[in-house]
Amino acid sequence: MRWVSYAYRSQSACDDDAIDPIPIATNAVKYGALSVPSGRLRVEWSRGEAEIVIRWSEADGPPVKPPSHQGFGTRLVGPLVQNGLEGKLRLDWNPDGVACEIVISLSPRRGHPQ
Numbered sequence: 001m002r003w004v005s006y007a008y009r010s011q012s013a014c015d016d017d018a019i020d021p022i023p024i025a026t027n028a029v030k031y032g033a034l035s036v037p038s039g040r041l042r043v044e045w046s047r048g049e050a051e052i053v054i055r056w057s058e059a060d061g062p063p064v065k066p067p068s069h070q071g072f073g074t075r076l077v078g079p080l081v082q083n084g085l086e087g088k089l090r091l092d093w094n095p096d097g098v099a100c101e102i103v104i105s106l107s108p109r110r111g112h113p114q
Helices: 022-030 073-082
Strands: 040-047 049-057 089-095 097-105
Touching: 022 097, 040 089, 073 089
Parallel strands: none
Antiparallel strands: 040 049, 049 097, 089 097
């Protein structure tokens, strides 16, 4: 297995803010698509004029059920994206695989100089 990590920083990003894919990847390995040989993971990102969109989608893994409680990864990634990066996080617990979309604005954030 080969792990690839990408980091994107705009002028509006503060040095201590970053998206850490490890909690999401850990869940994929332990419970999701990467826990079985047939599982697949697709990570896409695109940069528009005003925002970056990152999409994570799992397929061909075990059936997915919405969690009964919020786990460590969600508690970590959610506030980082929403508060630290003033972005949007959407998690979909599709029966065929977890999907996650993160949208981060490229415009300057409150309290962060350009």
